[in-house]
Amino acid sequence: MTSKEISKMNNSSVDSSNKPQKPIICIHDVVVAYQSNVAIFDINLDIYRNEFVGICGPNGSGKSTLLKSIIGAVDPLKGTVKILGEDILKKGNLHGLRKKFGYLPQMSEIDRNFPALVKDVVGMGLYSTVGLFRTLNKNDSERIDRALEIVELDQFKDRPIGHLSGGQQQKVMIARGIVNDPEILFLDEPTSALDFKVARNIMSLIRKIHEETELTIILVSHDIDFIRNNCSRAVCMNRRIVWEGNPKDKEFDEVINRVFLK
Amino acid sequence: MSILLEFFQAFQYPFMQRAFVSAFVIGVVCSIIGVFVLLRGLIFLGQAIAHSAFAGAALAILLGIDPILTIIGFSVVSAVGIGYVNQKKLMNSEVIIGIVFAFFMALAILFIGLHGEYSSDINSILFGNILLVDLADMLLLIVFSFVILLIVFAIKKELYFMTFNSQQAQVSGVPVKFLSYLFLIAVSLTISVSLKAIGAILVFAMIVTPAAAAYQWTFKINTMIILSAIFGVFSAVFGLFFSYILDLPSGSTIVILITLIFVISFLASPKRRSAKKDLLECPFCKDYLPGPCDECDGDCDLGIPHTHEDDRIIISTKHLPDKEPTTHNHMEEETKQ
Ligand SMILES: Nc1ncnc2c1ncn2[C@@H]1O[C@H](COP(=O)(O)OP(=O)(O)O)[C@@H](O)[C@H]1O
Ligand SMILES: [Mg+2]
Numbered sequence: 200m201t202s203k204e205i206s207k208m209n210n211s212s213v214d215s216s217n218k219p220q221k222p223i224i225c226i227h228d229v230v231v232a233y234q235s236n237v238a239i240f241d242i243n244l245d246i247y248r249n250e251f252v253g254i255c256g257p258n259g260s261g262k263s264t265l266l267k268s269i270i271g272a273v274d275p276l277k278g279t280v281k282i283l284g285e286d287i288l289k290k291g292n293l294h295g296l297r298k299k300f301g302y303l304p305q306m307s308e309i310d311r312n313f314p315a316l317v318k319d320v321v322g323m324g325l326y327s328t329v330g331l332f333r334t335l336n337k338n339d340s341e342r343i344d345r346a347l348e349i350v351e352l353d354q355f356k357d358r359p360i361g362h363l364s365g366g367q368q369q370k371v372m373i374a375r376g377i378v379n380d381p382e383i384l385f386l387d388e389p390t391s392a393l394d395f396k397v398a399r400n401i402m403s404l405i406r407k408i409h410e411e412t413e414l415t416i417i418l419v420s421h422d423i424d425f426i427r428n429n430c431s432r433a434v435c436m437n438r439r440i441v442w443e444g445n446p447k448d449k450e451f452d453e454v455i456n457r458v459f460l461k
Numbered sequence: 462m463s464i465l466l467e468f469f470q471a472f473q474y475p476f477m478q479r480a481f482v483s484a485f486v487i488g489v490v491c492s493i494i495g496v497f498v499l500l501r502g503l504i505f506l507g508q509a510i511a512h513s514a515f516a517g518a519a520l521a522i523l524l525g526i527d528p529i530l531t532i533i534g535f536s537v538v539s540a541v542g543i544g545y546v547n548q549k550k551l552m553n554s555e556v557i558i559g560i561v562f563a564f565f566m567a568l569a570i571l572f573i574g575l576h577g578e579y580s581s582d583i584n585s586i587l588f589g590n591i592l593l594v595d596l597a598d599m600l601l602l603i604v605f606s607f608v609i610l611l612i613v614f615a616i617k618k619e620l621y622f623m624t625f626n627s628q629q630a631q632v633s634g635v636p637v638k639f640l641s642y643l644f645l646i647a648v649s650l651t652i653s654v655s656l657k658a659i660g661a662i663l664v665f666a667m668i669v670t671p672a673a674a675a676y677q678w679t680f681k682i683n684t685m686i687i688l689s690a691i692f693g694v695f696s697a698v699f700g701l702f703f704s705y706i707l708d709l710p711s712g713s714t715i716v717i718l719i720t721l722i723f724v725i726s727f728l729a730s731p732k733r734r735s736a737k738k739d740l741l742e743c744p745f746c747k748d749y750l751p752g753p754c755d756e757c758d759g760d761c762d763l764g765i766p767h768t769h770e771d772d773r774i775i776i777s778t779k780h781l782p783d784k785e786p787t788t789h790n791h792m793e794e795e796t797k798q
Contacts, residue, residue: 272632297634304628312732314500314676314685315625323622327634331615359680 492693589660
C-alpha cells in the first residue's frame with residue numbers, strides 16, 4: 200500500500216459523493232539534512248482538504264523537521280513540496296502561500312515583562328497582510344477579537360502576554376495561528392510543556408476548531424489517545440514515515456508499540 | 462537664577478545651539494533604536510560596535526583623514542560580521558562578540574601607539590564633547606538620524622514580531638535575515654554619528670539605558686518607544702545644561718542623568734511593585750504557577766484562599782496557618798477580606 204492509496208481511501212470515505220479531490224499538500228520524495236545529518240528521508244505524503252492529520256513519533260524522529268519542510272522553513276536536500284498546487288521551493292510562491300497557513304512552533308518561554316499585550320501577539324498573525332509603515336486597522340482588531348473569542352480568551356485581550364499561564368499563552372498562540380483565516384494550520388506539540396489537565400483543554404479546543412471550520416490541521420503530538428479519537432489520519436514517523444493510516448485501526452497500536460517501545 | 466540666565470545667554474553662541482540640537486537628536490534616535498536593541502538582547506553586540514567605531518576613529522587620526530568614514534566602516538563591518546556568525550549559528554554569540562570586541566580594542570590601541578602621541582582628538586572621541594560638535598557633524602547627525610528613524614518605523618512591526626519570536630516571524634513571511642542585517646546597520650550608524658558628542662565609552666548607555674528605564678513602566682510597545690524617547694531627550698538636554706553650568710564632561714553628565722532615571726524607574730516600576738504589607742505571596746504555589754491559574758473563574762485547584770492581582774497570586778497572612786488545603790470559592794473569599 201502506498202501513501203497515495205491510503206490517502207485516497209480515507210478521502211473517499213469522508214465525502215464519496217464528490218469527484219476525487221486534489222491534495223492540498225503534496226510531499227514527494229523529500230530528504231532533509233542538517234549539515235551531514237540526515238534528519239528525514241523518503242517522505243511521501245498527500246494531505247487533503249479538511250483532513251485532521253496527527254503526526255507522532257519518538258523525540259528526534261524528525262516531526263518538527265517535517266513540518267518545517269512543508270512550510271518552507273528548512274530547505275530539503277531533495278524532493279518537492281507543493282501546497283495548493285504550487286511548488287513552495289520556488290522563491291516567489293512561498294510568500295503568497297504563507298498567508299494561507301498558520302504555524303505554531305514548539306512552545307518557548309515568554310519573558311514575564313515583555314511589552315506585548317495579548318491582542319498585540321494575536322495581531323502579529325496579520326502582519327503579513329499589512330505593508331511597511333502601516334499598522335493594524337479597525338477591521339484587523341475585529342478579526343483579533345474573533346480569534347480570541349474562538350479560544351475563549353476575549354476578556355484577556357488587554358493583559359500582558361507574560362502574565363498568562365502556560366495554557367493560556369498557548370491558546371493565544373493558537374488564536375494568532377488562525378487570525379488570518381488560514382486554510383492549513385500546523386501545530387508542533389502544542390501541549391508538550393503543559394500539565395495533563397491543561398493539555399486536554401487545549402486539545403479539545405483544537406478539535407472544536409477543526410469541527411467548526413474548514414481548516415485542514417496537521418498536528419504533531421505525543422498524545423496517542425487524542426490522535427486515535429480525533430484525527431482522520433495518523434502518520435507515525437521515525438526519520439521516515441513508518442506507517443500511516445486510520446488511527447482507529449488495530450495496526451496503529453501495534454506500530455506505536457513497535458516504534459516507541461523497542 | 463543667574464545660572465539659568467547664563468545658560469540661556471549661551472544660546473546666542475552657535476556652538477551652544479549646535480550642542481542643543483545634537484543633544485535633542487541623539488536623545489531621540491539612540492533611545493528609540495535602543496528599544497529594539499534591548500528587546501532583541503543585542504546589548505553586548507552594541508557595546509562591541511561602539512568599540513570598533515572607536516578603532517575606526519583612531520585609524521582616521523593616525524592617517525590624518527576625516528574620521529566619519531572609518532568610524533562607519535569599522536562599525537558596520539563588525540556589526541555585519543557578528544551578525545553573520547550568529548545567523549549561521551557557528552558559535553555562541555557571546556564568544557564571537559567577545560573576540561571582536563577585544564580585537565577592535567587591540568586595533569584602536571595599536572593605531573594610537575603608531576600615532577605616537579595621545580592627542581586631544583583621541584580624547585574627544587573616547588569621551589566625547591557635545592560642545593565641540595561642528596556644523597558638519599550636526600548636519601550629518603540630523604540626516605543620518607532621519608534615515609535611521611525612517612528605517613526603524615518602516616520595519617517597526619516586523620522588528621517587533623522578530624523580537625517576540627523570530628522563528629514564527631520567519632514562517633509568517635517576515636524577511637528575518639535581511640531585516641536583522643538592516644537593523645544592525647542602523648545601530649552601527651546610530652553609534653557612529655553619536656560618537657563625537659557622547660564618546661565611544663558612553664554612547665552605548667544612551668542606547669540601552671533609556672529603553673531599559675521605559676521597559677519598567679509599560680507593557681505596550683508604542684508607550685515604551687515614546688517613554689524611551691522622552692527619557693533620552695530629557696537626559697540629553699538636561700545633561701547638556703548641567704555640564705555647561707557646572708563645567709562637567711557632557712557625555713558623563715548625560716549618562717549619569719539617564720542612569721538616575723533608570724534607577725528611579727526600576728524602584729517605582731509597577732512591574733515589580735510588591736503586594737500590600739499584610740499580604741504575602743503564596744508559599745505553596747508560586748513555584749509552580751507562573752501566573753493566574755487556567756480556570757480561576759470559580760473553584761481553583763490551589764487549595765488555599767487567595768486573590769489574583771495582576772501577575773501574582775496573593776494570600777492573606779491570616780490564611781497562612783491553615784496549611785491544610787481547602788477547597789473554596791473565590792466569590793466568598795472576596796467578601797471576607
Ligand atoms: N537546527 C538543527 N541543526 C542540526 N540538527 C538538527 C536541527 N534541528 C533538528 N536537528 C536534528 O534533526 C533530528 C530531528 O529533529 P526534530 O525534527 O526536531 O525531531 P522531533 O521534532 O521529532 O523531536 C534530530 O536528530 C535533531 O537533533
Ligand atoms: Mg519537535
